[in-house]
Amino acid sequence: MAEEEVIILEADDASSKDEESFAPIEEEHEDGEITPSYVVPINNEASTHEKTKKKLLFLLIAGVVILLGISVALLLIFSTKKNPPIAPVITQKTEEKPIQKEQFSPSKIDTMIKKAHLLYEQGNKEEALKIYEKIATFNESISYYNIGVAKLKEQNFPEALDAFKKAIQNKEHRCISAINAAVCALEMKDDALFTYYIDLAFAYLPEESNAPLYSYYVGLVHYYKNFYYEALSALRHPEMEFYKEDQTYLASKILGSLQYNSLSLSTLESIKQESDHFTLGLLYAKTGDYQTARTYLLKASQYNPTQTKIKIALALVENKLGNLGNSATLIRDVYNVNSTDTKPIYGIHTILKPSLFDIQSAQAEFEKELFFNNENTYNLLFYYAPYKVFDAKQTIDYIRKGSMNIFIDEIGPALSYLKASSTISKVNIAISQGIKKALDFHVYEANAIFVQMVETYPNHSILHYNLALTYAQMGDYANAYKNFSKSYHLDNSNYLAGVFALMSGKLIGRDITKLSEDVKDSLNKNTNLEKENLYISLIYLTDGNHFSLTRWLELEKDDTPLSLVLNIIAAQKLHNERMYHLGSQKLQTLLPKDIMANIIAFNVKHNKKAIKTYAKEIQMEFNQLPLDYDAFYYGPNIVKEQYVKLLQIGGLVHQKRDGVRAKMEEEQEDIPSIMQTLAFMEIYANRFEEAFTLYNKLIDDYQKRDTHTIFLASVAAIGAGHSENAIALLELSKLTDPSNAESRYALGLLYQEIGNFEAASVQYRSIGNSGFSSRYFSFNIMKSAYM
Known part of the structure; x- marks a missing residue:
């Protein structure tokens, strides 16, 4: 920065x-x-801004006028007492009456100066200037200085400068006259002249060493220099x-x-x-x-x-x-769209948040309860949720065992269940192929299979559920919401689809009130379900009704990955430390090589420690764990994001990045997925140009045009300084997912940066006063030449 x-x-x-x-x-x-x-x-x-200086100088002028007026008046009276006025010289035979200059007592001069100053401040400049000029004529010894002050207040800067110049030549209060001359030079936009008179004032400072305002003069002159x-x-x-x-x-x-x-x-x-x-x-x-x-x-x-x-x-x-609606209104108010003058008052420059790539900033911002905002909480549930096969009546046991076993490295048994289920119907053969890819963490490949299948079987509830789950794990919440909702409406006994539709809908800011009532009503009508069950507990979580999660913690239930992670989330929300630790230990025991289970357990163990100690433990303990990295190389976004964030806190991003690059060079089957991971790491390694190149390759050569990939390409473009490319990518990301607030926010910043204030206000207004805080973007202020 x-x-x-x-x-x-x-x-x-x-x-x-x-x-x-x-x-x-x-x-x-x-x-x-x-x-x-x-x-x-x-x-x-x-050091460079002129107009602020003028305020201080004008204040100085008024003070000096008062002090000089009083002191000169006293000198005049004393000298008059010692040396009576001399009669005017007669230069012609014709006798003329001498012109008598008006003489004022010190108290009267003081009163007149105060009156003039008050009139000037109240806006009655004409009367004030008359008094200033009257005072200026009472004694020639300070006439040029006071004329300069009067002309300065008239904003007649050339004549004021000439008067101060003569005052300096006549050795009249040369330091302050030089400072006031500098004011005139500023107003006349003559930098060289300003420098000359400030240097002159500096040279004359010793003459004011006994003046009451000497320290003020010293401060001003040194400030300007x-x-x-x-x-x-x-x-x-x-x-x-x-x-x-x-x-x-x-x-x-x-x-x-x-x-x-x-x-x-x-x-x-x-x-x-x-x-x-x-x-x-x-x-x-x-x-x-x-x-x-x-x-x-x-x-x-x-x-x-x-x-x-x-x-x-x-x-x-x-x-x-995060009050972007208010921001939009203020911008439109100032930069009227019909106005021809759209020069920025405060220009901005869009940047990436330093915490994305700077270790110190990342550590300063890092919150150890990193999994428990809404997005991360829902992503954990999406990550541990089971995939489904067709005909739940015949295969529910296969679904449960297959989905659970895959997390404990018993791939053989898991696939046997899935293969058995695939004989039930022709469509389930294709579904099992997609599930096989998803359970091997090749989420993008699984998504491609399900997308193709849904065109052939558009009214298949299970197919829409599985497709939605891959979208959710990819971070495409808009498509996740669309397909979870479709799955639930095709089969309203698919409660998990309904609950996940509520979660993804909440993430994209959709009104889920009606859908929530429908899902709750459907659950209440099912007499085969216990009053307290997994689905209603997930709805409590979505509603923010955390107190009701107490009953979920008290239930006896099977320790599936999904139920255990809900235990952990509920315990954290309820500040139940015992259940929080117990749940994380059980999940790690069940899935000893799973990256997310180990990150959660590590965080629970060390979250009370200072950030520097926490970072050291990442290097010494977490970095030595025997983990299954396929989820990181190919899998859901939450694994990439949370693992890279942990590496960053521990200062290990560059080390692991080299390993990912070597893995990509060896990869033969799913090159795009591991390229996604490498590109993401390049952002956190502060290598934006490399990240931008990789994302372009993914989009152009591998046709990876999901909203998340396009969005991250725009992040890399901003980091690399390619603002025009970033705008194009963000517009495409917004079209793919209109609900992506990050895309809209970044677009708003970029449009404001280039002076397209109408477009910027449109983007901000679409986000509204939601308290939105970007994970990726911020801005710097650019000091405009137009100010």
């Missing part, structure tokens, strides 16, 4: 095209160093209390630019005003506290409802919070 450079954004900031991350800084140490981690947009770089630590020293140790809030604000800004975000926040919080809500919102977003950032940005939008930068900053925070 690119280093995050900037932290404070004013409403009128300018910025460059450098990139920065929209992600939190994890830890700030006592010695001032920070530990970066793997993202509201923070976009104002202290990019001497940030020197500026901080002056601003945080002022000699007097003048303009303390302004100095604190600038100190906060510098701290942020140096990536001391927490210290910057606490500094700004000490003086926060209504006008600081925007900056505070951005800072909180920078630290990853998006909820607090959202609160401040909402306040800022109330304070300044027309400020488009606030809206887009809020849109990006809403994006991070």
Whole structure:
């Protein structure tokens, strides 16, 4: 990831095209160093951004006018007492009356300056400028300086610059005059002139060593010269209390630019005003506290409802919070689709989450209860679910024994049951061929067989169930839902099809209310079933009714892989540590070489340990286990994903990747499946170009065009920097599976990145305010030249 450079954004900031991350800084140490981690947009770089500087300089101008006005007035009065005014010189015979300059007492000057400042702040600039010009004429010794101030407030920058130039030539307050001249140069977009006058101000700093605001001058000049630590020293140790809030604000800004975000926040919080809500919102977003950032940005939008930068900053925070519907509305509001000006206010750059390939980030984000979000829970059940053969009345025993035995390496007995069942009907011969492939973990080949068969037998409940199960194990939940539902409606006694339809439907965001009621009603009507059974317990899980799973744990039942994994899930949801450990031990004993059973047992054993110790145990213990790797090479996605994640935490991805590559070179039968595994590992090995090449080969040469393969190809394309290819692949993935929120989210980011805000908002709106959090994608902020 690119280093995050900037932290404070004013409403009128300018910025460059450098990139920065929209992600939190994890830890700030006592010695001032920070530990970066793997993202509201923070976009104002202290060293290059001109307009933020102007706010500080204008504040300085007002203060100096007040101080100079008072001091010069006092000098004038004292000098007048010692040296009475000299009569005007007569240059002609005709006598003329001398022009008397208006003289003011110090208190009157102070009052006039305050009045002018108040009028100016209230918007009555014309009257304010009249007073400033009147003050400016009272004594020639400061006339050029005050004329410069007046012209600066009029925004007549060329004349103001000329006045400050003359003031410097006349040795009038040369340091502050040079700083104000630099303001004029900024407004005139003359960088060379700005540098010249800042250097001049630096040279004249010693002249102000006795001035009350000397530390402020030092802080400002060093800040503009990019001497940030020197500026901080002056601003945080002022000699007097003048303009303390302004100095604190600038100190906060510098701290942020140096990536001391927490210290910057606490500094700004000490003086926060209504006008600081925007900056505070951005800072909180920078630290990853998006909820607090959202609160401040909402306040800022109330304070300044027309400020488009606030809206887009809020849109990006809403994006991070998963409120993509709100993000879409804000984007459409700012980037009106009928507007000809679609230049980005905050450009973004779509990236892969660092936790996909960075070990430190992965360890920081890793949750040891990794199996128990909805998707992983359902995937475990899909993984251990039995395949079915035709005519359940005659072959239910074969189904149970065949499906169970295959997991304990008794392939011979398993196949004998399946072969016996295949004699029941002609279709079951074909079904058994697909099941044989699936039980050997060649899920993609099994899926291809079932897809072909379903065209011949479109109304076969068992066939649709088996096809759906392969889709579910491949991660194609839309097709899984379609075929599980079809299977259940063809035979509503196929309760497992009905329950799995509910799970896959939930994963793709379908309304499953009616289907759920239908399945429950069908179960209740079956008097042959116990009141508490496998199917109703699976429905409790799907409904989130975890308390009712207590009764499932208390039931006496056969220890099948499916029932055992439901025991483990139920115990974890109910925080029943004893049953959690017992269930994982039983599953590992039943399936000693199964990768998933061993990952679960390992996690249960070590989940209380610190992440570094956990990683070491992966290297020392898990890596030595005698496992059956066919499930990893060819099988369901959950095995690939969870095993690779475990390897990554343990720092073993590159080592195992070499083994997979060697295995692929030897493979003769199912090359595409092992190529899928290698391509997936290349992503986690930070070798995106290699992954992209492999996925292209799978799609073009092996015709693997399932939604999951296409989607992962887009992930590799983004990692390799091929944004146009990624868009094309994601559009194809979306067509194949319109419910894939990951595809839609990535498309939204990519369209927003290229300035197609209408298309981006369409994708975000389709996801809505669902709290969606991508596993794969994030974004960095690009500081636009248009800001």
